[in-house]
Amino acid sequence: MSIRIYVPRDSSALALGAEPVAKAIAQEAQARGLDVTILRNGTRGMVWLEPLVEVETPLGRVGYGPVTTRDVVGLFDAGFLQGADHALHQGIVDEIDWMRAQQRITFARTGVIDPLSIADYRAHGGFDALVKALTMPSTQIVDEVSASGLRGRGGAGFPTGIKWCTAAQVQAEQKYIVCNADEGDSGTFADRMLMEGDPFALIEGMIIAGLAIGATKGFIYIRSEYPHACHVIERALRLAQRAGYLGERIMGSAQSFSIEMRMGAGAYICGEETSLLESLEGKRGQVRAKPPLPAIAGLFGKPTIINNVLTLATVPWIITHGAAAYAHLGSGRSRGTQPFQIAGNVKRGGLMELPFGVSLREIIETYGSGTASGRPLRAVQVGGPLGAYFPAHLLETPLDYESMSAAGGLLGHGGIVLFDDSVDLARQARFAMEFCAIESCGKCTPCRIGSTRGVELIDKISANQEREGNVTVLKDLCETMTEASLCALGGLTPLPVMSALTHFPEDFAPPATAGLAAQ
Amino acid sequence: MNMSMSMAEESFDRARAGELIAAKAGLDGALLPILHDLQKAFDHVPDAALPLIAEALNLSLADVRGVVSFYHDFKREPSGRHVLKICRAESCQAMGVEALVTHLAKAHQLTLGDTSKDGALTIEAVYCLGHCACSPAALFDNEPIGRLSPAMLDELVLQAGETSA
Numbered sequence: 001m002s003i004r005i006y007v008p009r010d011s012s013a014l015a016l017g018a019e020p021v022a023k024a025i026a027q028e029a030q031a032r033g034l035d036v037t038i039l040r041n042g043t044r045g046m047v048w049l050e051p052l053v054e055v056e057t058p059l060g061r062v063g064y065g066p067v068t069t070r071d072v073v074g075l076f077d078a079g080f081l082q083g084a085d086h087a088l089h090q091g092i093v094d095e096i097d098w099m100r101a102q103q104r105i106t107f108a109r110t111g112v113i114d115p116l117s118i119a120d121y122r123a124h125g126g127f128d129a130l131v132k133a134l135t136m137p138s139t140q141i142v143d144e145v146s147a148s149g150l151r152g153r154g155g156a157g158f159p160t161g162i163k164w165c166t167a168a169q170v171q172a173e174q175k176y177i178v179c180n181a182d183e184g185d186s187g188t189f190a191d192r193m194l195m196e197g198d199p200f201a202l203i204e205g206m207i208i209a210g211l212a213i214g215a216t217k218g219f220i221y222i223r224s225e226y227p228h229a230c231h232v233i234e235r236a237l238r239l240a241q242r243a244g245y246l247g248e249r250i251m252g253s254a255q256s257f258s259i260e261m262r263m264g265a266g267a268y269i270c271g272e273e274t275s276l277l278e279s280l281e282g283k284r285g286q287v288r289a290k291p292p293l294p295a296i297a298g299l300f301g302k303p304t305i306i307n308n309v310l311t312l313a314t315v316p317w318i319i320t321h322g323a324a325a326y327a328h329l330g331s332g333r334s335r336g337t338q339p340f341q342i343a344g345n346v347k348r349g350g351l352m353e354l355p356f357g358v359s360l361r362e363i364i365e366t367y368g369s370g371t372a373s374g375r376p377l378r379a380v381q382v383g384g385p386l387g388a389y390f391p392a393h394l395l396e397t398p399l400d401y402e403s404m405s406a407a408g409g410l411l412g413h414g415g416i417v418l419f420d421d422s423v424d425l426a427r428q429a430r431f432a433m434e435f436c437a438i439e440s441c442g443k444c445t446p447c448r449i450g451s452t453r454g455v456e457l458i459d460k461i462s463a464n465q466e467r468e469g470n471v472t473v474l475k476d477l478c479e480t481m482t483e484a485s486l487c488a489l490g491g492l493t494p495l496p497v498m499s500a501l502t503h504f505p506e507d508f509a510p511p512a513t514a515g516l517a518a519q
Numbered sequence: 520m521n522m523s524m525s526m527a528e529e530s531f532d533r534a535r536a537g538e539l540i541a542a543k544a545g546l547d548g549a550l551l552p553i554l555h556d557l558q559k560a561f562d563h564v565p566d567a568a569l570p571l572i573a574e575a576l577n578l579s580l581a582d583v584r585g586v587v588s589f590y591h592d593f594k595r596e597p598s599g600r601h602v603l604k605i606c607r608a609e610s611c612q613a614m615g616v617e618a619l620v621t622h623l624a625k626a627h628q629l630t631l632g633d634t635s636k637d638g639a640l641t642i643e644a645v646y647c648l649g650h651c652a653c654s655p656a657a658l659f660d661n662e663p664i665g666r667l668s669p670a671m672l673d674e675l676v677l678q679a680g681e682t683s684a
Contacts, residue, residue, distance in 0.1 A: 047653055186608030187610045226648075265590035265593060267591060282549055345613040346652070
């Protein structure tokens with residue numbers, strides 16, 4: 001019987017050489033006359049082990065990683081097809097410490113299945129929720145999602161059930177489901193991994209959302225920086241259409257739903273929901289004033305649910321297993337699980353899905369295992385470019401929406417970026433303002449002009465020009481941006497700036513006057 | 520720069536542009552898909568195509584220009600034969616991307632946003648490619664690269680100079 005070997009095609013695995021490894025394994029097997037089937041899965045999230053090659057054995061899937069083409073002959077010689085020992089042998093993949101303690105709900109199938117096999121998807125519980133949802137009254141679907149406590153995973157954490165309920169109650173001839181796959185925050189890659197590793201979960205979630213609010217059309221807006229995710233989603237959409245899960249009379253029911261993929265064009269701001277809608281309409285990605293809420297007047301003025309990839313991909317699990325099973329996990333008002341991502345200067349980078357409430361320290365120490373450089377950890381940015389920089393003494397903060405906010409930061413999309421002691425926080429603060437200036441859509445003044453003035457102020461402070469006065473002006477500017485910006489870009493850029501200034505004042509001061517900037 | 524613009528104008532294939540525009544004009548929110556197709560076909564969005572788009576979508580020329588200029592992906596002139604996009608966002612900063620940028624300037628006289636003199640390689644800055652767990656990251660002709668090092672950069676520059684797209 002053919003032995004099954006898994007070599008990930010996730011683009012981070014490709015970035016680390018998975019493609020030549022897959023080819024080398026195929027060639028070596030052929031040269032030795034061995035019967036193997038090479039399957040291309042997503043990633044388990046252990047990017048530090050990629051390319052992680054898995055072999056199916058009677059005991060389970062045995063992992064070897066990180067594998068290079070130079071290791072392939074040795075792996076065959078050692079008997080890796082039987083799960084034998086080797087320097088790269090990691091044991092049964094599900095039992096690796098990184099995997100064991102996780103609670104994989106959204107990412108249950110990612111890295112396990114062939115992302116473009118509907119049969120594999122169904123064998124792992126895929127489309128069970130759609131079958132169930134097709135028999136449920138639409139209000140009951142909305143009620144389940146509400147009762148699960150699911151909140152928007154894009155970063156804002158808005159209760160998904162409320163959004164859906166609002167859109168469901170509006171009467172309209174046309175409604176839309178839009179998936180926000182414009183994952184632009186540095187340190188986050190969960191959306192990408194899910195789209196590349198389990199695309200049908202997203203598609204299924206969108207169809208169910210359509211049933212819930214009476215929408216027949218969906219769009220997935222993916223950033224152009226993710227060419228591989230775009231490719232996988234396009235192929236998955238075609239397969240789902242051909243198999244009758246999309247289009248007219250889905251799965252033989254009376255319901256219809258179709259999905260189109262659209263590619264962004266390199267504008268960070270289009271991750272903001274109203275700007276994304278403008279972009280989908282073929283316009284400049286400029287933020288809209290709210291109200292009206294998109295749930296009432298969204299895409300082309302029609303009621304629109306716009307949700308993040310992970311939010312939508314979690315819905316099928318909730319429908320299958322029930323709201324209570326999901327709500328049972330988590331802490332406080334943050335229910336369920338969050339796929340956290342650890343990145344930057346980290347020894348073991350990757351993704352792990354855990355219930356809310358785990359501490360920053362636990363993720364950094366247990367999963368990350370410290371810095372890649374081996375130097376002391378100095379700062380941690382959580383939640384992307386609009387998230388705060390945390391110093392060592394705040395690492396006990398639990399990772400949930402409310403605790404992070406109380407600590408002066410935000411959870412965002414769950415990305416955690418580590419910096420060692422070579423980091424200059426004044427430079428990071430300047431970058432936050434500079435990034436805001438580059439990516440501002442220009443619609444509101446605090447963001448458009450404030451960001452450029454912010455760069456200038458930080459330069460003056462770093463050059464020790466009228467330090468105290470300029471620190472006061474910077475704080476005042478940040479307050480204005482926070483209070484008066486139209487969206488989160490201008491509104492949250494002050495978070496990394498002010499957290500850097502508050503927790504790392506010494507970086508803003510010239511050596512002779514260290515400490516003054518904190519005044 | 521002006522020379523490449525005028526060369527681009529001369530070689531503009533109006534019929535091809537027209538076909539691409541017509542193929543997508545019926546979509547809801549057709550402008551971005553059309554611009555992507557033009558960018559792909561011509562390696563930039565030719566100025567001469569803008570009036571054709573405006574007419575097909577019943578938009579003003581100013582509307583079309585405004586959209587083209589808003590998005591970083593739509594270029595006004597062709598790039599080099601190869602494109603290296605280097606991520607300059609926080610995670611890659613934490614792993615020393617700025618040292619790589621300095622290396623490119625010193626060892627190869629290449630700066631972000633520029634094309635090499637022989638037209639072989641364009642270097643662009645991007646902000647996040649989703650490979651933050653193996654920073655610093657880059658895309659070379661849309662293929663991902665993780666843990667980018669100065670030695671790997673040297674090899675890419677060499678490779679770009681030796682091969683056509």
